[in-house]
Amino acid sequence: MSSELNLILLGPPGAGKGTQAERLTDDFNLPYIATGNILRAAVRDESGLGKQAKAYMEKGELVPDAVITGVILESLNSDDARDGFLLDGFPRTLPQADALGEGLEAAERRLTAVILIDVPDKEVTRRLSGRRVSVKTGRVYHIELDPPKHEGRCDIDSSRLVQRADDRAETIAKRLAVYHAETEPLVEYYDERGLLRRFDGTRTPTEVHDHIRATIATLRLEDEL
């Protein structure tokens, strides 16, 4: 039990959580559980979960706690996540954090750390408004910071690049407001529990990654001693 890495990625939309998650899941061989991706897939598949979530997501609002919490607790109990996990996008509210804490405790597990990637609102807005994603491969680009080789087309298979409905300017402002009101209180919540680790998300993706990786490696070492 002690060498489990049970990690949460926290930070505003556009902080680079997805980018870091890709690298960290590779480094530490962890399953990546991203609620945004799970919900978007559910909307695409028109499943019951998707139908419940769609309208909230398009407006940049949070899906109700009861809709998302059960789905996530179930995936943490799956065989895949038995030896650890990297959660992105959950918890997003204090009730979700409490539910997660109770779920883990019931399974005699605990969190290893909460990784906060800090980025100011202005930078978040710049990043999200330029974000484009391939309809087929899911690969993410940025029209200024990481453009595709051919405008509007994915480098991998030339599939079309689109803007996520919730990356439109008016929705970004809403998502940021929701982040500050609902999710930011988790910073203090996890700090009080000694779990919070802060990282400057305005650095390059490689720098942010190096810092996080070093911190996690140290935490794991301490755990094994």
Ligand code: AMP
């Ligand atoms: P993300 O890709 O993490 O930005 O999530 C996209 C959208 O999915 C959010 O704006 C919410 O509408 C919804 N969502 C994702 N995670 C949660 C969560 N933990 N609680 C409520 N809604 C969520």
